[in-house]
Amino acid sequence: MHNPFHFYTEQHLVKLLGLKARNPAELLDGIKKVPPSSIYYHTHRFLQQHFYLSPEPPNDFAYWFTNVLNFKELGEAFASVDTVEFKNMEALRTEFVKILEGYPVENPVVCPDGQEFYFMACKTFILPTQYIAHDLGEFAEMLARTSVSSLYFHIFEARMRLGRDESDFEAWFKSLGADSLARELSKLDPYTITLEGLREKIISMVRKYAKH
Amino acid sequence: MPNINDYAAVVGESVINELYLLAERVQHRTVQNINSTAVGGGVAEILTRMIPLLRQLGVNARWDVIKGNDKFFNITKNIHNALHGAEVRVSKDDWEYLLEVNRENAAELNFSDDIMFIHDPQPIALIEEKQRGNRGKWIWRCHIDVANPRPEVMAFLKPYVERYDCAVFSAPAYCREMGIPQVLVSPSIDPLSDKNKDLPEETIGEVLRRFGIDRDRPVVTQISRFDYLKDPVGVIKVYQKVKKHVDCQLVLAGGGATDDPEGLKVLEEAKSAAAGDPDIHIIFLPPGSDIEVNALQRASTVVLQKSLKEGFGLTVSEALWKARPVIASAVGGIPLQIKHKHSGILTYSIDGTAHYLKQLLHEPKYAQNLGLNGKEHVKNNFLITRHIRDYLLLFLSLYYEGDVVRL
Numbered sequence: 076m077h078n079p080f081h082f083y084t085e086q087h088l089v090k091l092l093g094l095k096a097r098n099p100a101e102l103l104d105g106i107k108k109v110p111p112s113s114i115y116y117h118t119h120r121f122l123q124q125h126f127y128l129s130p131e132p133p134n135d136f137a138y139w140f141t142n143v144l145n146f147k148e149l150g151e152a153f154a155s156v157d158t159v160e161f162k163n164m165e166a167l168r169t170e171f172v173k174i175l176e177g178y179p180v181e182n183p184v185v186c187p188d189g190q191e192f193y194f195m196a197c198k199t200f201i202l203p204t205q206y207i208a209h210d211l212g213e214f215a216e217m218l219a220r221t222s223v224s225s226l227y228f229h230i231f232e233a234r235m236r237l238g239r240d241e242s243d244f245e246a247w248f249k250s251l252g253a254d255s256l257a258r259e260l261s262k263l264d265p266y267t268i269t270l271e272g273l274r275e276k277i278i279s280m281v282r283k284y285a286k287h
Numbered sequence: 288m289p290n291i292n293d294y295a296a297v298v299g300e301s302v303i304n305e306l307y308l309l310a311e312r313v314q315h316r317t318v319q320n321i322n323s324t325a326v327g328g329g330v331a332e333i334l335t336r337m338i339p340l341l342r343q344l345g346v347n348a349r350w351d352v353i354k355g356n357d358k359f360f361n362i363t364k365n366i367h368n369a370l371h372g373a374e375v376r377v378s379k380d381d382w383e384y385l386l387e388v389n390r391e392n393a394a395e396l397n398f399s400d401d402i403m404f405i406h407d408p409q410p411i412a413l414i415e416e417k418q419r420g421n422r423g424k425w426i427w428r429c430h431i432d433v434a435n436p437r438p439e440v441m442a443f444l445k446p447y448v449e450r451y452d453c454a455v456f457s458a459p460a461y462c463r464e465m466g467i468p469q470v471l472v473s474p475s476i477d478p479l480s481d482k483n484k485d486l487p488e489e490t491i492g493e494v495l496r497r498f499g500i501d502r503d504r505p506v507v508t509q510i511s512r513f514d515y516l517k518d519p520v521g522v523i524k525v526y527q528k529v530k531k532h533v534d535c536q537l538v539l540a541g542g543g544a545t546d547d548p549e550g551l552k553v554l555e556e557a558k559s560a561a562a563g564d565p566d567i568h569i570i571f572l573p574p575g576s577d578i579e580v581n582a583l584q585r586a587s588t589v590v591l592q593k594s595l596k597e598g599f600g601l602t603v604s605e606a607l608w609k610a611r612p613v614i615a616s617a618v619g620g621i622p623l624q625i626k627h628k629h630s631g632i633l634t635y636s637i638d639g640t641a642h643y644l645k646q647l648l649h650e651p652k653y654a655q656n657l658g659l660n661g662k663e664h665v666k667n668n669f670l671i672t673r674h675i676r677d678y679l680l681l682f683l684s685l686y687y688e689g690d691v692v693r694l
Contacts, residue, residue: 084305088680089471091462112690142627187635189434189618193459195471198684202308202694222301 080214080247082206084225085232087197089116096192098184099149102136103175105194111164113196118158118167119231133158133266135192136171143190149178159266162240201228211253211285215278223270230265230273244277256284288336289479291343291675297478298672306672309679310344312694316682319400320350323363323409329474330406330430333674336477340675346682349400353392353410358384363409366444369437370408377440386412402682404428405451414450424685427451430474432598432619434460452685457599458620470681473623475674476604476665481577483608486585494582498538498570505535505588505648510580510606512541513550513571516596519557521637523567525593528641530566533648540570540583585609589647589654593640594618604669607631607661612654614643624669630661 092109096102106114117135133154141150152174161167186192206221208214218226229243239246241261248257259280265273295303320338324331334350341348355363362381369375389412396413398421405413406428417425427448433441433456445465448454453468462469476483495502507526511517519539526537539557554571561567572579584590590606590613597619604624606613615621617633625631632647634640647654667673683692 084308086305086309086676086680088677088684091456091459091469091471093462093464093469095459110690138626142633187617189460190622191460193462195459196690198680198687198690198692200309200680200683200687200692200694202312204304204308220301222299222305224305225301 077209077251078247080208080243082204082208082217082221082225083201083228084204084222085199085201085228086224087116087199090196090198092194092196094194096194097186098144099140099146099175099178099180102139102192103172105192106136106168106171106175109194110196111168112198113194114164114168114171116195116197139192143192144184144186146184149174152178157266159234159264162234199232201232211248211251211256211281214247215281215285218274218278218281223274226270226274226277253284256280288339289477291340293479294670294672298666298670302672306344306676306679309676309683310341310346313679313682314345314347316347316401317399318346318348318402318404318682319398320348320404320406321353321396321410321413322350322406323353323355323360325352333474334406336480336671337675337678340671341678344675344679346679351396353389353396353413355388355392355409359388359409366408366440367431369440370431370433372435372437375437377443382443385409389413390415398423402426402685407431408444411444411447414447417450424453425451426453426455426681426685428455428472429461430457432458432461434458434619453681455681458623468684470684472674472677472681473620473669474599474601475669475671476601476608477671478608482581483605484581486578486581490578491582491586494579495586498568498583500536500538500568500586502586505533506538506586507535507589507591507644507648508538508540508583508587509591509593510540510584510602511592511594513553513557515549515553516594517541518593518595519553519569520560521595521640522591522593523557523560524637525591525640525644526567528637529644529648532645535588535648536566536568538568538570538583538587540568540572540580542572542574542576580605581609584611587611588651589614589644591640591644592616592621593634593637594621597621600624601669603631604665607658607665608669610655610658610662612647612657613661614640614647616640624664625661626664629657630664631657 092113094105096105120135137150137154140146140153156170204221204225206217208217233239233243245257245260320334322330338348338350362385365375365377369377389410393413393416398416401423403423403425407430414425449466451467453470455470455472456462457474459471500506509522513519522539557569561569584606590611592600592603592615594616599620603613603615603621613631614634615625617635622633625633627633632643634643
C-alpha cells in the first residue's frame with residue numbers, strides 16, 4: 076500500500092518593508108539587506124499573480140530595469156537568471172549582487188516619481204486541502220480541481236523555498252514506482268510556462284501513465 | 288446582495304473553497320470593524336459588501352461607526368486632505384478635539400473582540416483603549432493615499448499608528464519606516480455589482496443610443512469625475528491628435544457634486560475644448576449611473592485614464608475587468624494594475640498617450656491581447672474575493688510568527 080498524496084495549498088500575505096530604491100546602487104543596497112522572503116517575493120510573484128496569455132516578465136527586478144529605468148542590458152541580465160537553477164534565496168541573492176556589482180553605472184539615474192522600486196516580502200500560510208489522491212487516476216482528477224496555488228506550492232515552493240531537490244509530485248511518483256513519469260516531469264522548466272499551462276501538461280503526462 | 292458562493296462562477300470553485308479553508312481557522316475569533324461613516328464613501332461601500340461575505344464564510348465580523356459632529360468631521364476632512372498632501376493647517380486645538388471625540392466614542396463602544404479593525408484616521412485614537420486592558424489585537428487600516436502627506440500631520444498620527452499591532456496600506460508607496468509590521472492590501476472591485484457585472488448586448492446598445500454614440504466607429508472613453516486631476520482637457524487634446532488619423536469618437540463621462548464649483552468649471556472647460564465636435568460626447572452622469580458606466584466601458588474600443596494624480600485608480604481595474612485595452616498615466620496605484628505592454632499601456636504625456644492610442648486603434652489584435660491579459664490580472668489580484676482572502680490572512684498573521692506558517 077502506497078502513501079496517498081495529500082494536496083496542500085498556500086497563500087501569501089504581502090508585507091511592506093518601508094524600503095525603496097531609485098537607482099541600481101540603491102537596489103543593490105536593498106537586495107543585500109532584505110530578508111530572504113523578499114527575494115522570494117520579487118522573483119516568484121509574477122508566477123502567481125500573472126497568468127498571462129503572452130510572455131511575461133520573469134521577475135520584478137527585470138521589469139523595473141527594462142520598463143521603468145529603461146536599462147535594457149541590466150533588465151536582460153536579471154531576466155535571464157535561471158531561477159530554477161538556484162536552490163535557495165541566498166544563492167539567488169548572491170547572483171543578483173554579482174550582476175549589479177559588475178554593472179558600471181556612469182550617470183546618475185533619475186527614476187520617475189512614484190515608480191521607485193519598493194521592497195516587499197511575504198508571509199506564507201500553508202494548509203491542507205480536502206483532496207487526497209490514492210493513485211495516478213485520482214491524482215490527475217484532483218489536480219484538475221485544485222487551485223493554482225496548490226499546484227504552485229507543490230512545484231515551486233517545495234523545490235525553491237523549502238530547499239528540496241525535487242517537486243512533491245516527482246517524489247510521490249517515485250514512491251509509486253513511476254520513475255519515468257517523475258523523470259519526465261523533472262525535465263519540464265516550470266518557470267517558462269503559465270500555471271494553467273503547467274497544470275494541463277502535468278495532467279496529460281499523468282493520464283498517459285495512469286492508463287499503463 | 289450576492290452570496291459568497293455566487294463568486295465561484297467568476298473566480299472558480301477552488302478559490303472559494305480556499306476562502307472557506309482559511310475562514311475555518313479564523314472562526315473562533317471575533318472581529319470588530321470601526322470607521323466613521325455607515326454610508327457614502329469607499330470605506331463604507333467596501334464594509335457593506337465585505338461584512339456579510341465574511342459572515343457567510345463563518346467569520347464572526349461586525350461593524351460599528353463612531354459618532355461626531357460637524358466640527359469633528361471638518362477637522363477629519365482637513366486631516367484627510369493634508370494626508371493627500373494639500374496645504375491645510377490642523378491646529379493643536381483640532382487635534383485635541385479629535386482625541387476628545389475619540390474618547391467620548393470609546394466610552395460607548397464595546398472593545399471585547401479578539402481583533403479590533405480600525406479604518407482610517409478618524410477613529411485612530413481608539414487605540415488608547417488597548418492600554419486600558421483590551422487584550423485583543425489591533426489593526427489600523429489606512430485607505431487613503433499617503434504617498435506625500437503633510438509631514439506635521441503624519442508626525443502626529445505616527446505615534447498612534449505605532450501602538451497598533453499592524454498597519455495596512457493600499458499601495459507600496461504609502462508605507463514608511465515604522466516599528467510595527469506593515470501589510471499591503473490593495474482595494475478591489477466587485478464583479479457582481481451593477482458597475483461590473485456582465486450586461487446583455489441590448490442594454491449596452493440602449494445606453495449608447497441614449498447618448499448618441501455610434502457603435503460602428505471606434506469609441507475611446509475616459510470615465511472619471513470632472514476634476515483637473517483627471518485632465519479631461521488633456522484627454523481631448525489626445526483625441527484631437529489621433530482623430531487626424533483615425534475616425535474615432537471620444538466619450539468623457541463621469542459624475543461629480545453639482546454644488547462643486549470647481550467640478551462645473553472643469554466641465555465647462557472640457558466643453559469649450561471640445562469646440563462643438565459632434566464626435567466628442569461629454570456626459571455628466573448622476574449618482575447611481577452604474578449600469579451606464581458599465582455599458583460605456585464595455586462598448587469602448589480603448590479606455591483612457593489620463594490622470595495627473597490618482598489615488599488607487601480603480602476605474603482602471605473596472606475597465607480591465609471588461610477586457611478593454613487601457614492606456615493610463617503611471618501615477619498612484621495605476622502601475623500596480625497595469626504592467627506596461629503586458630496588461631495595458633502606461634504613459635507620461637499627451638503625446639505618448641496619443642501615440643499609443645493610435646497604435647491600439649490600428650492594431651486591434653494587440654489591443655485585444657492587452658485587454659485579455661488585463662482581465663486575467665484583475666481576476667487574480669483586484670476582485671473582492673482576493674480582498675477577503677487578504678483580510679483572512681491578515682487576521683491569521685496576528686497570531687503566528689515567522690515567514691512560513693503551517694496551519
